[in-house]
Amino acid sequence: MALYDRWQGSELSVLEKELIFNRDNTGLVQYDTKDGKYFFLHPSPFLNSPKKEIFRAESCDPPAEHTFVEVEVESEEEYRVKASQERITIKSICSWKPFDPSPLAERRKILDYEEVLHYFTEPFRGEEDTIEQIATCSALYSLSSPPITNEVGGINAAVLGKKAQWNTFRWSMNVIPQDFFRLNARYRYYISDQEKCTVKGGCEELSRAIYRPEDYIMDIPLVVEEA
Numbered sequence: 001m002a003l004y005d006r007w008q009g010s011e012l013s014v015l016e017k018e019l020i021f022n023r024d025n026t027g028l029v030q031y032d033t034k035d036g037k038y039f040f041l042h043p044s045p046f047l048n049s050p051k052k053e054i055f056r057a058e059s060c061d062p063p064a065e066h067t068f069v070e071v072e073v074e075s076e077e078e079y080r081v082k083a084s085q086e087r088i089t090i091k092s093i094c095s096w097k098p099f100d101p102s103p104l105a106e107r108r109k110i111l112d113y114e115e116v117l118h119y120f121t122e123p124f125r126g127e128e129d130t131i132e133q134i135a136t137c138s139a140l141y142s143l144s145s146p147p148i149t150n151e152v153g154g155i156n157a158a159v160l161g162k163k164a165q166w167n168t169f170r171w172s173m174n175v176i177p178q179d180f181f182r183l184n185a186r187y188r189y190y191i192s193d194q195e196k197c198t199v200k201g202g203c204e205e206l207s208r209a210i211y212r213p214e215d216y217i218m219d220i221p222l223v224v225e226e227a
Contacts, residue, residue, distance in 0.1 A: 003179040019043035036062030161224035
Protein backbone atom coordinates (compact mmCIF):
# COMPACT_ATOMS: atom_id res chain seq x y z
CA MET A 1 0.00 0.00 0.00
CA ALA A 2 1.42 3.35 -1.06
CA LEU A 3 1.17 5.96 1.69
CA TYR A 4 -0.13 8.69 -0.63
CA ASP A 5 -2.46 6.38 -2.59
CA ARG A 6 -4.93 5.23 0.08
CA TRP A 7 -8.67 5.40 -0.37
CA GLN A 8 -10.43 2.63 1.59
CA GLY A 9 -11.90 3.56 4.97
CA SER A 10 -9.80 0.96 6.80
CA GLU A 11 -6.64 2.61 5.43
CA LEU A 12 -7.51 6.10 6.65
CA SER A 13 -6.77 7.64 10.03
CA VAL A 14 -9.48 9.15 12.24
CA LEU A 15 -8.30 12.65 11.29
CA GLU A 16 -8.28 11.86 7.56
CA LYS A 17 -11.82 10.41 7.67
CA GLU A 18 -13.16 13.43 9.54
CA LEU A 19 -11.64 16.00 7.17
CA ILE A 20 -12.63 14.09 4.02
CA PHE A 21 -16.21 13.15 4.89
CA ASN A 22 -17.42 15.50 7.64
CA ARG A 23 -15.67 18.84 7.25
CA ASP A 24 -15.45 21.19 4.30
CA ASN A 25 -12.80 23.83 3.64
CA THR A 26 -10.49 22.50 6.35
CA GLY A 27 -7.10 20.83 6.07
CA LEU A 28 -3.35 21.05 5.66
CA VAL A 29 -2.14 23.79 3.32
CA GLN A 30 -0.06 22.87 0.27
CA TYR A 31 0.79 25.65 -2.16
CA ASP A 32 0.06 25.14 -5.84
CA THR A 33 1.79 28.44 -6.68
CA LYS A 34 4.92 29.79 -5.02
CA ASP A 35 3.15 32.85 -3.64
CA GLY A 36 0.42 30.70 -2.07
CA LYS A 37 -2.37 32.46 -3.97
CA TYR A 38 -3.58 29.03 -5.07
CA PHE A 39 -3.39 26.17 -2.61
CA PHE A 40 -4.86 22.79 -1.70
CA LEU A 41 -6.22 21.61 1.65
CA HIS A 42 -5.24 18.00 2.38
CA PRO A 43 -6.59 15.77 5.17
CA SER A 44 -3.07 14.99 6.45
CA PRO A 45 0.60 15.40 5.49
CA PHE A 46 0.48 11.84 4.10
CA LEU A 47 -2.65 11.92 1.94
CA ASN A 48 -3.73 14.26 -0.83
CA SER A 49 -7.32 15.43 -0.84
CA PRO A 50 -9.65 13.36 -3.05
CA LYS A 51 -11.84 16.44 -3.53
CA LYS A 52 -11.60 18.12 -6.92
CA GLU A 53 -11.06 21.62 -5.55
CA ILE A 54 -8.40 24.28 -5.19
CA PHE A 55 -8.48 27.43 -3.06
CA ARG A 56 -7.65 30.97 -4.13
CA ALA A 57 -6.59 33.73 -1.74
CA GLU A 58 -7.64 37.07 -3.25
CA SER A 59 -9.32 39.05 -0.47
CA CYS A 60 -6.76 38.05 2.16
CA ASP A 61 -3.19 36.85 2.56
CA PRO A 62 -2.74 33.10 2.05
CA PRO A 63 -2.20 30.89 5.11
CA ALA A 64 1.29 29.52 5.77
CA GLU A 65 2.16 26.33 3.95
CA HIS A 66 2.17 23.04 5.92
CA THR A 67 -0.26 24.39 8.55
CA PHE A 68 -3.80 23.21 9.32
CA VAL A 69 -6.43 25.88 8.69
CA GLU A 70 -10.15 26.39 8.24
CA VAL A 71 -11.05 28.86 5.50
CA GLU A 72 -14.15 30.93 4.77
CA VAL A 73 -15.24 30.69 1.13
CA GLU A 74 -16.89 33.72 -0.48
CA SER A 75 -17.43 32.37 -4.00
CA GLU A 76 -16.98 29.27 -6.16
CA GLU A 77 -16.56 28.61 -9.85
CA GLU A 78 -15.99 25.52 -11.95
CA TYR A 79 -12.96 25.19 -14.20
CA ARG A 80 -12.23 22.55 -16.83
CA VAL A 81 -8.62 21.34 -16.97
CA LYS A 82 -7.72 21.22 -20.67
CA ALA A 83 -5.20 18.40 -20.44
CA SER A 84 -7.51 15.93 -18.66
CA GLN A 85 -10.93 17.51 -19.26
CA GLU A 86 -11.58 17.13 -15.53
CA ARG A 87 -13.73 19.66 -13.74
CA ILE A 88 -12.26 21.33 -10.67
CA THR A 89 -13.92 23.80 -8.31
CA ILE A 90 -12.00 27.00 -7.57
CA LYS A 91 -12.98 28.37 -4.15
CA SER A 92 -12.10 32.00 -3.43
CA ILE A 93 -11.55 32.67 0.26
CA CYS A 94 -12.01 35.88 2.25
CA SER A 95 -10.47 34.73 5.54
CA TRP A 96 -8.94 31.80 7.36
CA LYS A 97 -8.09 30.72 10.89
CA PRO A 98 -5.75 28.10 12.38
CA PHE A 99 -7.24 24.66 12.96
CA ASP A 100 -5.95 22.34 15.68
CA PRO A 101 -6.25 18.69 14.52
CA SER A 102 -5.07 17.24 17.86
CA PRO A 103 -8.54 16.64 19.43
CA LEU A 104 -9.63 14.72 16.31
CA ALA A 105 -6.45 12.68 16.16
CA GLU A 106 -6.85 11.75 19.84
CA ARG A 107 -10.47 10.57 19.59
CA ARG A 108 -9.52 6.91 19.30
CA LYS A 109 -6.37 5.03 20.22
CA ILE A 110 -5.23 3.50 16.93
CA LEU A 111 -2.80 0.97 18.36
CA ASP A 112 -2.36 -0.31 21.86
CA TYR A 113 1.11 -0.01 23.40
CA GLU A 114 1.25 -3.76 24.10
CA GLU A 115 0.28 -4.52 20.50
CA VAL A 116 3.12 -2.39 19.16
CA LEU A 117 5.60 -3.94 21.60
CA HIS A 118 4.47 -7.46 20.69
CA TYR A 119 5.19 -6.81 17.00
CA PHE A 120 8.80 -5.87 17.73
CA THR A 121 9.40 -8.81 20.08
CA GLU A 122 8.33 -11.41 17.51
CA PRO A 123 11.50 -11.49 15.34
CA PHE A 124 13.88 -11.96 18.29
CA ARG A 125 14.68 -14.85 20.61
CA GLY A 126 16.39 -14.71 24.00
CA GLU A 127 15.75 -13.69 27.58
CA GLU A 128 12.37 -12.02 28.04
CA ASP A 129 13.71 -8.86 29.69
CA THR A 130 16.36 -8.38 27.01
CA ILE A 131 13.89 -8.88 24.16
CA GLU A 132 11.47 -6.42 25.75
CA GLN A 133 14.23 -3.80 25.94
CA ILE A 134 15.10 -4.36 22.27
CA ALA A 135 11.41 -4.15 21.30
CA THR A 136 10.89 -0.95 23.29
CA CYS A 137 13.87 0.75 21.65
CA SER A 138 12.79 -0.50 18.20
CA ALA A 139 9.28 0.87 18.72
CA LEU A 140 10.65 4.20 19.91
CA TYR A 141 12.85 4.44 16.81
CA SER A 142 9.95 3.64 14.47
CA LEU A 143 7.68 6.40 15.83
CA SER A 144 7.61 10.04 14.79
CA SER A 145 9.99 12.28 16.79
CA PRO A 146 9.23 15.96 16.15
CA PRO A 147 12.03 18.52 16.60
CA ILE A 148 12.38 20.11 20.03
CA THR A 149 14.13 23.20 18.64
CA ASN A 150 14.47 24.59 15.12
CA GLU A 151 16.73 21.69 14.17
CA VAL A 152 15.61 18.53 12.35
CA GLY A 153 13.80 16.02 14.57
CA GLY A 154 14.17 12.25 14.61
CA ILE A 155 15.90 9.50 16.61
CA ASN A 156 19.47 8.25 16.15
CA ALA A 157 19.86 4.54 16.87
CA ALA A 158 23.02 2.42 16.83
CA VAL A 159 22.48 -1.31 16.29
CA LEU A 160 25.21 -3.42 17.87
CA GLY A 161 25.32 -7.15 17.18
CA LYS A 162 26.05 -9.69 14.49
CA LYS A 163 25.03 -9.20 10.86
CA ALA A 164 22.14 -11.67 11.25
CA GLN A 165 20.66 -9.61 14.10
CA TRP A 166 21.10 -6.42 12.09
CA ASN A 167 19.16 -8.00 9.22
CA THR A 168 16.43 -9.06 11.65
CA PHE A 169 16.16 -5.49 12.91
CA ARG A 170 15.93 -4.17 9.36
CA TRP A 171 13.20 -6.70 8.58
CA SER A 172 11.15 -5.53 11.56
CA MET A 173 11.24 -1.99 10.14
CA ASN A 174 9.33 -3.10 7.03
CA VAL A 175 6.26 -1.87 8.91
CA ILE A 176 7.36 1.70 8.04
CA PRO A 177 5.89 2.80 4.65
CA GLN A 178 8.53 2.95 1.93
CA ASP A 179 7.59 6.57 1.17
CA PHE A 180 9.45 7.54 4.35
CA PHE A 181 12.74 6.14 3.01
CA ARG A 182 12.88 8.48 0.03
CA LEU A 183 15.72 11.00 -0.05
CA ASN A 184 13.31 13.94 -0.37
CA ALA A 185 10.81 12.78 2.29
CA ARG A 186 9.85 15.41 4.88
CA TYR A 187 9.74 12.62 7.48
CA ARG A 188 12.61 10.30 6.59
CA TYR A 189 14.11 7.05 7.89
CA TYR A 190 17.67 6.00 7.07
CA ILE A 191 18.70 2.43 7.96
CA SER A 192 22.18 1.53 6.77
CA ASP A 193 25.68 0.32 7.65
CA GLN A 194 26.96 3.55 6.08
CA GLU A 195 27.15 6.45 8.54
CA LYS A 196 27.10 9.24 5.97
CA CYS A 197 23.55 10.47 5.38
CA THR A 198 22.57 13.55 3.38
CA VAL A 199 19.93 15.82 4.92
CA LYS A 200 17.90 17.52 2.19
CA GLY A 201 16.21 20.87 2.59
CA GLY A 202 12.62 20.62 3.79
CA CYS A 203 13.32 17.56 5.93
CA GLU A 204 11.56 17.92 9.31
CA GLU A 205 12.46 14.55 10.84
CA LEU A 206 15.37 12.23 10.05
CA SER A 207 15.62 8.99 12.04
CA ARG A 208 18.87 7.09 11.48
CA ALA A 209 19.65 3.49 12.44
CA ILE A 210 23.31 2.64 11.79
CA TYR A 211 24.97 -0.77 12.07
CA ARG A 212 28.05 -0.69 14.31
CA PRO A 213 28.84 3.04 13.88
CA GLU A 214 32.29 4.42 14.61
CA ASP A 215 31.80 8.21 14.71
CA TYR A 216 28.04 8.26 15.09
CA ILE A 217 26.38 10.04 18.06
CA MET A 218 23.45 7.88 19.16
CA ASP A 219 20.27 8.49 21.13
CA ILE A 220 19.42 4.79 21.42
CA PRO A 221 21.96 1.94 21.62
CA LEU A 222 20.39 -1.32 20.48
CA VAL A 223 22.49 -4.26 21.64
CA VAL A 224 21.12 -7.32 19.81
CA GLU A 225 22.97 -10.52 20.69
CA GLU A 226 20.36 -13.15 19.74
CA ALA A 227 17.73 -13.40 17.03
